Amino acid sequence: MRKPLNDLLVCLTHFLLCFKFTQAFETVTHADTSPNNVSSGLAGKAMRHYAVPPYTGSGQPQLYAVQPQYPQYYFGPQPQNPCLLPQQVGTGPYRIPRWYFNPARQACELFYWSGCCGNSNNFQTYHDCQKRCEGGNAAKPNTVVFVPFTLTFTMKPTGNTNLQPLPTAQTANCQSGDCPKGHIAGSGAPLVPITPVPRFIPVTPSSPHLPPPVPTAQLRPIPAIVRVCDLELDSGVGSMEIIRYYYNKRTRMCEEFRYRGQGGNRNNFLSLPECRKVCPESPSPCAYGDLTPANQPLQCQPGTTVAQTCGGEQFCHIGASPQTTVCCPKPADLDPCGQPMSTGVGNANLQRWYFNSMAQQCQPLQYRGLQGNENNFLTQNACQAQCQVNPCRVGIPFRNTNGMLAYCAANDASECPTGYYCHIGANAQTSVCCQALEINPCKEPKIEGEGLARQVRYYFDVERKECLPFEYRGLKGNPNNFVSKTACERRCPVWVNPCAKGQPILDVTNKPELCHLGRPCPQNYYCHIGFNDETTVCCPASSTNPCTVPLNQGMGYHIINRWYYNSATRQCERFVYKGSHGNENNFLVRDQCEATCPSFPNPCPTGEPLFDEKGVLPRLCNPQEESSCPATYFCHFGQTNTTRVCCPGKVDPCLLARSKGEGPYAETRWYFDISLKQCLPFEFFGMKGNGNNFATKADCERACPVFADPCPDSFTMDVLGVQYHSNIHYQKCDIDTHYIVLS
Template identity: 40%
Template sequence: MFSVHQPVQSANCSASHPVLCFFGHVRSQHVVSHRSNTRHFCVLPVRYKGLSFNNNNKITQNHFISVSEGDPCTLPLSRGSGNQFMDRFYYNQQTGSCQQFTYSGLHGNQNNFMTQQACEEQCGPNPCFEGRPFVGADGRTQTCSASANFNTCPLNHWCHIGSDLSTTVCCPGASTNVCNLPMSTGEGNANLDRFYYDAQSKTCRPFVYNGLKGNQNNFISLRACQLSCQPLDNPCIGQPATTAAGQVLFCSITNKDSCPVNFWCHIGATPETTVCCPGATNPCSVPLAPGTGNAGLARYYYNPDDRQCLPFQYNGKRGNQNNFESQTECERTCPVFKNPCLGEVILTPDGQPKKCRPMQKNSCGPSPSSSQTEFCHTGNPADQDSSFCCPRINQDPCDAFVRNGEGSLNLTRFYYNPVEGDCFPFQYKGSKGNENNFLTLKMCQETFTTACFGGETPLMNNGRVIQCHNVPCPASHYCHRGADVRSTVCCARRGNSCDQQLMLGVGDVTIERFYYDTTDDACLSFNYTGVGGNENNFLTKAECQIACPGYRGYCPHGKPDVADHRLTTCGIDTGCPRDHVCHVSKRGSKTVCCPDPATFCLVRADPGPCNRQIAKWAYDKTTGTCKKFMFSGCQGNLNSFDTVEKCTEICCDKGY
């Protein structure tokens, strides 16, 4: 026997002549195990001392032998021509088994294995009538199963059912007409009870199979033979599913999921017509199919028009999946309409329940107002057809208490709490809810609390938001006029409206509004989105012009002096009124009279009489620095800046 040694470090097989070595006595990167191409391989004796090498330190050509293409299991026995006596194994095609022989050490072939196990793993018993069993990508013979729900063998192969797992393999040469093949007892000594189809008598007959080399006309049971070859009372539109061995796949009411992919369980009048039929689809989307036959079976089908499960009589064959044994099963499978409203669901002109889109505002009617009578009840987000228009029970959603509803679902929703003035999550059961029920936190907040800039809470009284469409706001707040009554609320003032930048908002509506542009010194139109804006937002251009009379943006801080609705100009020969200085404006290089920092920087900061707390900066003449103070939101004086940088630029840098 060969003994295992470390690789010969000094011996290299030429990279241009790939080799296949039995023991690894050459460097591994040159070892090739691929059998599909003609290769060379080296055979080294047990004692590699004394091997002859050429000047390039290569194993001499005496140690190479050419191997032809093909399966080593099909090669004849080759004892070699050396003087060694090595116990080896080869595959004998005549007996279909691995047998021992003595190898001489040189000039053998690939049908040469170290152990019987290695030989059997490579060649094994061959049960196939022609060719050899299919070998997978891992180099192992692929087994199959007679009870599999689908053909596990590759294309043009069939599942040979032998006496054990080793002979239950995928054989080549699959026939397209199994039932016309002759009976074949095969080879071996297994004595297996099988059945074959006799094409002359058109019946299935028993025979004894020897276990190897048979053909596909070989069934493990009489029923399998009859179902595969004898005329079948086929209830399907198309051919039923079969196993790898050609046996028709049956199913049952309690085992409908046993059918393979793209097949469904047809429940017929008898077990013979309860089989796996092709064309699996959504049973709720196919029309009513009474079928053929005379079985007269009481069944239910789903009517998608009115979303109800209705009874019908099934004739027993050639139906489709919209066929249920009970109304309960039908309703459990298909989206049956169940009124989700506290009152009667709103109907369309043709009498159907009126659907809506939860993510689309006002999908049940016009813009929200005091006269709106319906709202969109949001169903299960997983079912796009589960949201319907319901009648309003509470005209104002703020007046509706949170309602968990009825049903078996557990959906996360949001409601508005008027006491807290904010939106909170709750678990909704799926139906019988009210208007205070929102799919997302954003939708809830946009409806109730986010009309003001930055999501600030609007002014409230006794836990209720004050709506200013007919009630004035206090001096500390202004009336934010949104797209509807709900978003017309009192929001906190943030300084002079004309000095605020353009704010389009964060809503999803389009409303024409006007704002004062300090650069152009004009009131311009813009599209407001309904919520999240600021005070520089006017319903009309005239309203904007009255609030922001112009001549803004000329001075670094404050407004220029105006006389008789005209700017006061200045120059070398023309001075400015008291407490003003001549300033060259960036706007058209005009010289105008601006408030004098030497005056307003030296006055004491004035918080104003209102009650807001807005951080501002003012120049302190005693320290010569800018200090923070809290501005109340109204009145005050010019010694008030939004940032410390602006304060420093206007006052400190001038050295006042």
């Protein structure tokens, strides 16, 4: 559909064509795909505009009349070389990585295709794009590139909207600059022929529906000459964060930035080398002024006499390389320690230190290599040597009512109020009142501090209860820091802690309380018997029963004979104690051990004997009384009363094999031989026997079914008052049958 408008002359700077538009044409607004329902298009509200390709059909095209809110006007070249086409993302819902050739940069670049529509400047791999476009098909470097594009103008309709066919579009070769009247000339390279664009959308019987949408890129014309390196940073639009590089014309360096995915400008490079190739870097290491009066770099080296080559109004800037370590101008009348932190510019990542004047601390800094200031030090020590740091580890030094620092000394700490202690630094300037975290300095750990000083100090070792030397560096210490061993011992209780765990009981003098047999320790403590009186103290007990505590030989260099209870053998055994850090299973003599712990052997062949109600001693039993042990235990018949105990594993004793047991002495016992059905004697050694063990043959025969022989060797009988004596020899008697042979 169309409507007459005033003549429109359009000048396209980069097109090679002449266009005459006596009446503008409209593209179709698609509201309904049915060709028979024109009114549906008129009533549509959510309308989309499509710019369509040239009409190539035969005959007069039919018109599909709709009423757009704002009609669009389309014109532009359709180049055949895909490398000259603009980037088109398309209209789909996806994000598919593809490559397109950027004629402005003469390089293949990554973009995300939406999955639908677009143009042929769309390659699946970087190699395909390079092969097609970065060869002879691309323009030579350092030449002006004319980027073809399609423009869509949307203009508000005026006047009559009745459909009228328009004259055929005209094209001409305007290279000579001679265009027909009513035409304008474009500029650029040789003429690119195009097919005339129809003024309306054709609808043919074979294609009753509107064509699919073909999005058109709406790009600004690119100027003939663009200085990419002069463009300002433009992060674009979108929600992505892609690492890119741009040239900063102020610092004259290529720097990293986060590209948001769309928009932006040409000062946008995929890599740092690419940026540096297009825009050569020439950064100045100095943040202020020129390098020298002649603007020539003067190299220096901090910490040597070479640094003296810098003038009084300069300082030695320490860069990432010798070329950037040069003399730079100082800011006027500004102390280095008072200058603000400056990370500089560049792409280096250098570990440096700066002085934080608010915190009065030297703190780490990541320096980027260029255009920093004087508050920039290679090491923490170099920073602390230059700037007056806060010597306190916690908080800031105490100031008096006049706002002045309160200085103190080791022999006079009265200047420090409650809650502060006298920090004795490497010099008088660092000997100030610092905040104390602990009331008792003897409980604090050893801290060597910070700084360049190397001073011998003493600290109290809370575990060893000794004052030991260490090397203090002058700053950031704590109260557990004494200038002499005497001062340390005067403040902290010095004694050897013999306890393996915890601290011994201390008396009113803050020293360990001694113990002995006549002076026992309170509950939950035991009397540790050390190598001398000072180490014989009340130590925390690890168990309420010393007999269950394992052997601990302790620590030290002493050799002391002691006794301990071996819970595995149920015996008190000898061991060598080293003098300290032992436990409560430690006795001077064997009698003391046996009086404390149940000393008895385990006579059972397997498992543990049954203990009494207190769980201390085994339960004794009587082999003659079957009820003296529970149903699952048998009475082990040992040589002594202590080995006659209830052992686990009760079975029929007559079914068990003979067991001689273990022990130093043997005695005669009886057992039942199941194969002979007889009770026989054997030697038993006192322990580890089983139930088939009897004191007498009668006991054995009462317990087990002994076989009785029905055939005697001889017998006497009375027959009718006559006594007969037999002398019988038989070989075999059948069951329940007696053969008697009289002689």
